[in-house]
Amino acid sequence: MKKHPAVIVVGGGAAGILAALQARRQGASVRIVEKTDRLGTKILISGGGKCNVAHDGPLEDVIKAFRPNEARFIRPACYRLTNQQIIEMFTSRGLEVYTRPNGRVFPVHQTAKDVVAILEGYLEEAGVEIIRDCAVLEVISESNQIQGIRTAQGDMQTSHLVLSVGGSSYPKTGCTGDGWPWAKALGHQIVKVRAALAPVYLEMESADPRAGVSLRDVILKARIQGKEIARWSGDVLLTHRGLSGPCVLGITRIIAERFHEGPVTLEADLEPEKSFEVLSGEIQCWIQENPKKFILSVLNTNIPERIRENILEFAEIDNQPGRSLSKKLLNRLIENLKAFPLGTVRTVPLEKGEVVAGGVSLDEVDPQTMRSKICRGLYLCGEILDIAGPVGGYNLQAAFATGFVAGETAGQDALLDRS
């Protein structure tokens, strides 16, 4: 019969791997118990299989990309495992990386598989025991002290348990929100779990024939009863069911939070660099110089043709020579360029999000140690916590850093208890 490990880490994703490694480095015996047959299932699909492994630049900027309460919580952990240290953790094992102008760090040739292989290499060298294909079913505690876990392969005893089972998006990766009922049963508050960094499905009668069309460098605005509730800059991709792309992922957390207030409509400013007046002046100038040219050709050719046709259609303007365009029609044309209607949100599918917002309340976890303030011997890290950063390598930063600290504390506590 196997000896009981000093520390058990439930969930072998980004946070769990770092926790196990760091606990082992303290000298504690460590076991990862992972539900699926692989470690890092979410890392493998991250960044479209490329893995945006970190965000470069000043650490404070990385931290401030999170909401203020989340930033306050992750700050100590991020200073313990900085973005530069994360990058070095991979580059020192041969991963070549490059940084995009927007700060996102990706492997040059390799894929997310190489990122996971490097992490597995660290675990093997450190001597972390890994049990795959073993779902944890329950956490066992007595008088607010962790005793162990109940798994599909029987009970396992430990007094130091790191919970790093992630969130509940992409359930096929093994992440089905298992950790929240356990944390709740141990006395933790769970902040309502909502979609974040997800696509949007729109109200529509049939699949959008424009699927695949991209709107580049626009400002996407969300409104409820005409009042703007959120905006985000970037690219929008039209899909069969609605919208996706970085800009859409950026705005969905707020939409999911405000959805109950009323129908949310979306529109895109297709010419965000130019004011209404500047656009009006430019178009009038163009018409004067090209009076016989048709109005469709005046529109910025960076805007896809299908969308330019929509603009005329929505503004109820025939594609006519520019000289015949009245002032009233010109204004309608510009109104549609500055607020191109995209539709009404039907839903934000939580399961399709890169992360979920909500989870174990940050008030009940010590940010310096990741110890639960409620239950002795419990450490929480990664997406199980109420943290959701934007797209750009921020979420792996939060998972790696909080995992690092949780593991270090659990390992040290375990050794102290034994001495």
Ligand SMILES: Cc1cc2nc3c(=O)[nH]c(=O)nc-3n(C[C@H](O)[C@H](O)[C@H](O)COP(=O)(O)OP(=O)(O)OC[C@H]3O[C@@H](n4cnc5c(N)ncnc54)[C@H](O)[C@@H]3O)c2cc1C
């Ligand atoms: C499509 C997609 C793309 C992404 N791209 C990026 C990106 O490029 N950059 C970035 O920074 N972030 C990205 N993210 C987000 C990032 O992957 C997550 O924030 C991060 O993986 C969370 O780490 P975690 O360790 O907390 O949870 P996870 O990585 O989700 O790991 C949790 C682990 O726990 C296991 N588990 C769950 N329940 C149990 C149980 N009952 N028993 C045992 N084990 C269990 C799961 O199988 C899983 O292996 C992306 C996410 C998705 C879905």
